[in-house]
Amino acid sequence: MSVTKPLRRKTLAMRPFDWAFPSASVSHREVISSVPDEPTGRPPLLMVHGIAHAAWCFGEKWVPAAGEAGWPAYAVSLRGHGGSSGARHLRRTMMRDYVHDVLQTITELPEPPVLIGHSMGAAVAQMVAERYPLRGLVLLTPAPLHSGIADLLAIARDRPLDALGAVVGRTLSMTPDLLFEGLDPETARSYAERTGTESPLVQYELLLPRRTGPIRCPVLVIGAPSDRLVRPADVQRTAETYGVEPVWFPGMGHDVMLDRGNDAVLDTVLRFAADLPAWGRAAPR
Amino acid sequence: MTPSDPSPVDPPAQRPRRRVESATGAGAGATPSVPAPRRPRAPRKSNSPAPVRDEPVDRGGAWCVVGAGPHGLSALKALLQHGVDVDGFERAADVGGNWNFGAPTSRVYESTHLISSKPFTQFPDFPMPDSFPDYPSHRQIKEYFGRYADHFGLRGHLHPGHEVVRAVPVEEGRAWDVTVRDVATSTETTYRYAGLVVANGHNWSPKQPTYPGLETFGGEVMHSADYKGADVLRGRRVLVVGAGNTGCDVAVESAQNAVHTWHSTRRGYHYNPKFALGRPGDQVADQLLALRLPLALRRALFTATLKVTVGDLAKFGLKRPDHKFFETHPIVNQQLVYYVGHGDITPVDDIERVEADAVVFTDGRRAEVELIIFCTGYLVQFPFLQTEWLNWQDDHPQLFLQMFTPSFDNLVVSGLIQPDSGQWTLAHWQGVLIARVAEALRDRPAVARGLLSRAPQEAGRRFTAGAHYKDSTRHYFEVAHQDYLRAVEQAIRELEDSA
Numbered sequence: 001m002s003v004t005k006p007l008r009r010k011t012l013a014m015r016p017f018d019w020a021f022p023s024a025s026v027s028h029r030e031v032i033s034s035v036p037d038e039p040t041g042r043p044p045l046l047m048v049h050g051i052a053h054a055a056w057c058f059g060e061k062w063v064p065a066a067g068e069a070g071w072p073a074y075a076v077s078l079r080g081h082g083g084s085s086g087a088r089h090l091r092r093t094m095m096r097d098y099v100h101d102v103l104q105t106i107t108e109l110p111e112p113p114v115l116i117g118h119s120m121g122a123a124v125a126q127m128v129a130e131r132y133p134l135r136g137l138v139l140l141t142p143a144p145l146h147s148g149i150a151d152l153l154a155i156a157r158d159r160p161l162d163a164l165g166a167v168v169g170r171t172l173s174m175t176p177d178l179l180f181e182g183l184d185p186e187t188a189r190s191y192a193e194r195t196g197t198e199s200p201l202v203q204y205e206l207l208l209p210r211r212t213g214p215i216r217c218p219v220l221v222i223g224a225p226s227d228r229l230v231r232p233a234d235v236q237r238t239a240e241t242y243g244v245e246p247v248w249f250p251g252m253g254h255d256v257m258l259d260r261g262n263d264a265v266l267d268t269v270l271r272f273a274a275d276l277p278a279w280g281r282a283a284p285r
Numbered sequence: 286m287t288p289s290d291p292s293p294v295d296p297p298a299q300r301p302r303r304r305v306e307s308a309t310g311a312g313a314g315a316t317p318s319v320p321a322p323r324r325p326r327a328p329r330k331s332n333s334p335a336p337v338r339d340e341p342v343d344r345g346g347a348w349c350v351v352g353a354g355p356h357g358l359s360a361l362k363a364l365l366q367h368g369v370d371v372d373g374f375e376r377a378a379d380v381g382g383n384w385n386f387g388a389p390t391s392r393v394y395e396s397t398h399l400i401s402s403k404p405f406t407q408f409p410d411f412p413m414p415d416s417f418p419d420y421p422s423h424r425q426i427k428e429y430f431g432r433y434a435d436h437f438g439l440r441g442h443l444h445p446g447h448e449v450v451r452a453v454p455v456e457e458g459r460a461w462d463v464t465v466r467d468v469a470t471s472t473e474t475t476y477r478y479a480g481l482v483v484a485n486g487h488n489w490s491p492k493q494p495t496y497p498g499l500e501t502f503g504g505e506v507m508h509s510a511d512y513k514g515a516d517v518l519r520g521r522r523v524l525v526v527g528a529g530n531t532g533c534d535v536a537v538e539s540a541q542n543a544v545h546t547w548h549s550t551r552r553g554y555h556y557n558p559k560f561a562l563g564r565p566g567d568q569v570a571d572q573l574l575a576l577r578l579p580l581a582l583r584r585a586l587f588t589a590t591l592k593v594t595v596g597d598l599a600k601f602g603l604k605r606p607d608h609k610f611f612e613t614h615p616i617v618n619q620q621l622v623y624y625v626g627h628g629d630i631t632p633v634d635d636i637e638r639v640e641a642d643a644v645v646f647t648d649g650r651r652a653e654v655e656l657i658i659f660c661t662g663y664l665v666q667f668p669f670l671q672t673e674w675l676n677w678q679d680d681h682p683q684l685f686l687q688m689f690t691p692s693f694d695n696l697v698v699s700g701l702i703q704p705d706s707g708q709w710t711l712a713h714w715q716g717v718l719i720a721r722v723a724e725a726l727r728d729r730p731a732v733a734r735g736l737l738s739r740a741p742q743e744a745g746r747r748f749t750a751g752a753h754y755k756d757s758t759r760h761y762f763e764v765a766h767q768d769y770l771r772a773v774e775q776a777i778r779e780l781e782d783s784a
Contacts, residue, residue: 018405019568021572025416108414109436110436112436279437
C-alpha cells in the first residue's frame with residue numbers, strides 16, 4: 001500500500017492557457033445511447049473509453065444492458081476515435097481536448113450525469129470532475145494521474161518492443177492478453193482488432209504526474225487484480241486520492257466492460273449510481 | 286408570463302417549508318414571532334393596490350437570488366450544488382436578463398453579438414456548444430442560458446414573472462425580508478431568507494445626458510436602451526453619441542443604413558479588432574497573459590499588433606487615443622474604422638449645443654441631423670435596497686471583492702464587474718464563492734466570518750492589474766479579469782483550507 005500523500009490541488013479558476021488556445025471544435029462526435037422510452041427518474045450514465053478504444057467497447061454490453069435496466073446510457077467516442085471526427089489531427093490531440101469532448105457531450109444531456117471512465121478515459125473523467133459538478137464518478141481500472149511510468153515499465157518487462165514503440169510515439173499495441181483474462185481467444189481477438197490508434201501526446205501526458213483539483217462528488221473505483229495494463233497498486237493509489245477503497249474483480253483483465261463477468265461489474269456500478277444523493281443535495285465533505 | 290397561466294402565484298409555497306427547523310435552529314432561534322406560513326390565495330385580476338402582507342413567510346435557511354441573468358443563474362446553480370436551498374426571482378417571463386431580447390429590461394439589439402470570444406466568456410463548467418461561432422449572437426446566448434437552467438434543474442427554483450420590490454435586513458442582519466410582486470396580479474408576498482444575492486444587472490437604467498438646446502431639437506432623440514434594430518436608421522441623417530461598444534455598434538449599423546452618420550466621442554479610443562492574426566483577438570491577448578508577461582511588455586506588444594492590424598487612427602480622421610492600452614474598457618469593433626474610411630461615418634467631437642434641426646460640436650462643426658441616439662451607458666441601481674447597506678460612497682457601492690458589504694455577511698452583489706474579457710467565467714466563480722460563503726455561514730460560521738472580516742479594510746479595492754483607469758466614475762467596476770479572478774480564487778481557497 002502506498003504511503004505517498006495523494007496529489008490534490010486547490011480550486012483553479014485561472015486557466016489562461018485554455019482561454020488563449022481553446023480546443024478545436026469537432027464536426028462530428030459519435031455517441032452510442034440506449035435511453036428508456038419513459039423517464040425513469042434515473043440520472044444519465046456517460047461512459048468514456050480508454051486508450052485506442054472507442055464508444056463501441058461500452059456499446060457492446062453496458063449501454064444496452066444499462067438502458068434495459070432503466071438508465072439513460074450514453075457512450076462517447078473521443079475525437080479521432082471510433083466514429084468521431086478528428087482522426088486527421090490525432091497526432092496533436094491532447095488530454096484537454098478529450099476533456100473538451102466529454103464536457104461538450106455532458107452539456108447535451110438533460111441533467112448532470114454519472115461519469116464512467118475506463119483507463120485513460122478515467123483520467124479524463126477526473127479532469128472533467130474537477131471542472132464540472134458530476135452526479136457521481138466511476139473509475140474503471142483508471143490510468144493513474146499520478147504518473148503511468150511504473151505501468152509502462154511493467155509492460156516493458158514483458159514486451160520491451162511495445163513499450164519502446166510507445167516511447168517513440170507509436171500507439172501501445174492492444175493485444176488480447178493485455179486486455180482480457182476470461183474470454184475465449186476468438187472473441188478476445190475480435191475485440192482487440194477493433195482498437196485503433198492513440199494520440200502520442202496523450203500517451204506521453206499519461207506518463208507525467210498531474211494533480212486533480214477538489215472533486216466533491218462521490219467516487220467509485222473498480223480494479224482488476226490481474227490487470228496487465230494498469231497495475232493494481234496504481235488503482236489502489238487513485239482510490240486513496242478520493243478516500244475510498246477500490247472494488248476488486250478477480251479473474252478479469254483490463255477491459256472490465258467486455259471481459260467475462262462484466263455484468264457483475266455493471267451491477268456494482270448501477271448500485272453505486274442508484275445510491276447517489278440527488279444533485280445539489282450531496283452532503284459537503 | 287401569459288395572463289391565462291393558471292399556475293399559482295406563489296411558487297415558493299408549493300414546496301415544503303422549513304419553518305419548524307429554523308425556529309429551533311441556532312441562528313434563527315431568536316424569532317419566536319414568526320407566524321405560520323399561509324397558503325397564498327388565488328391570483329387576483331383586479332387592478333386595485335395589492336395588499337401587503339405583514340408577516341413574512343419564513344423560508345428557513347434558504348437564500349434568495351434577485352435576477353435570472355447569467356449572474357443570477359450561476360449563483361442559483363452554485364447554491365443548489367452546495368446544498369443550500371434557494372429561491373430565484375426574475376421580473377421577465379424567462380431567464381437571460383439582458384440577453385432576453387424583447388423583455389422590458391433587455392438592452393440588446395437585433396444585431397448584438399458577443400464582443401469577447403467563447404472560451405473565457407462561457408461558464409467553465411458548461412461550455413458553449415462547438416456549433417456556436419467564436420462570437421455568438423444574442424439569440425444563441427439566450428438559448429445557452431436556457432439550456433444551462435434546464436440542465437442544472439434551476440427552473441424548479443426560479444420564479445419568473447416575479448419582481449423583487451423591497452429587501453430589508455431583519456433579526457439584526459441575520460436574515461432578509463424580501464417582498465416580491467407577482468407581475469401578472471400585482472400580489473405582493475414577503476419571504477424571510479438567510480441570505481440575499483443581488484444580481485439585478487447594471488445595464489438597464491439608461492444614463493441620459495443633457496446638452497443646451499436639446500429640448501428645442503425638432504428631430505427624434507432616443508437612448509440606445511430603446512434601440513432594437515436598424516429600422517429607425519433607414520434613410521435618415523443620424524448622430525450617434527458615445528464611444529462605448531454599443532455606440533460603435535450603432536454607428537456601424539447606421540453607416541450601413543442611414544443617409545449619413547456622425548459619431549460624437551469625447552476622446553479617442555483604441556479599437557480592438559475582433560479577429561487578429563487569424564484568431565479571435567482576445568485569445569491573442571490572453572496568450573500574453575498565459576505567458577505572464579508584465580503589463581508594460583503586454584502593452585507594447587498590443588500597441589504594435591494594433592499598429593499592424595488597424596493602423597494609425599488619425600489617418601482616418603479619428604482622434605488619437607489620449608490614454609494607454611488597458612486604461613479604458615476595451616472597445617472591440619473592427620468595422621468602425623472601415624466605415625470611417627469609406628466616408629459613411631464622420632467622427633466629431635463632443636456636442637456643444639443642439640439647435641432645432643442641427644447639432645453644433647465643440648470643434649465648431651455643425652451637422653444637420655434628424656435622429657440622435659445616445660449610447661451613453663447605464664446607471665447602476667438597486668431600487669429595492671437602501672443604498673447605505675451597500676456601503677455607498679462617492680456615488681457607488683464600495684464592496685469587498687466587488688461582492689461583499691462590510692455591514693452584512695449575508696448580502697452579496699453578483700455581477701457588479703465589467704471585465705476586460707468575457708463576463709460569465711467570472712459569473713461562475715462569483716457564484717462558487719457565494720455558495721461557499723453561504724455553506725460556511727451555515728456550517729462553519731467562524732470560517733466565513735474570518736474571510737468576511739476583511740471586508741471593511743478591503744472594501745473598494747480595485748483589480749486593475751497595474752493599469753490606471755481613465756474616467757474612474759465610468760470605470761469604478763471595471764476589472765482586469767486575471768487580477769480579479771486570482772482574488773476570487775484566493776478567497777475560495779481560503780474557505781477550502783479551513784475545511
